Amino acid sequence: MNSTAVAAQKLVEKTLTEKTGAHTDEAAALIAGARERIDSLDDRIIGLVQERMAVSAVIQEARVTSGGRRVNLSREMEILGQYRDALGKPGTSLAMTLLELCRGRV
Numbered sequence: 001m002n003s004t005a006v007a008a009q010k011l012v013e014k015t016l017t018e019k020t021g022a023h024t025d026e027a028a029a030l031i032a033g034a035r036e037r038i039d040s041l042d043d044r045i046i047g048l049v050q051e052r053m054a055v056s057a058v059i060q061e062a063r064v065t066s067g068g069r070r071v072n073l074s075r076e077m078e079i080l081g082q083y084r085d086a087l088g089k090p091g092t093s094l095a096m097t098l099l100e101l102c103r104g105r106v
């Protein structure tokens with residue numbers, strides 16, 4: 001590497017360190033790699049949420065078309081319990097947000 005390349009590389013490293021909040025290059029590299037995995041997981045989670053919304057709409061449409069109510073509270077209680085059992089109290093909030101996204105899309 002010539003001196004310009006070394007200077008450019010240093011600039012990149014400094015930026016990476018600043019971006020991650022790490023105090024060593026090693027930690028900055030680890031964090032950058034892990035953030036890529038998180039971005040990929042978040043993409044998949046968003047896709048799954050969108051898929052859940054579509055499936056929920058099919059159920060609600062069938063129920064409403066058959067003369068029933070769009071919302072089914074006993075089923076919502078089951079879902080809230082499942083998330084709370086798996087994730088603790090914040091799981092309940094997550095499930096409520098998911099149900100809010102899924103309700104009313106018929």
Ligand SMILES: O=C(O)C(=O)C[C@]1(C(=O)O)C=C[C@@H](O)C=C1
Binds near residue numbers: 076103
């Ligand atoms: O399972 C159902 O009966 C649904 O309508 C799906 C769903 C959900 O998104 O999980 C949505 C609305 C209901 O109030 C309960 C649950």
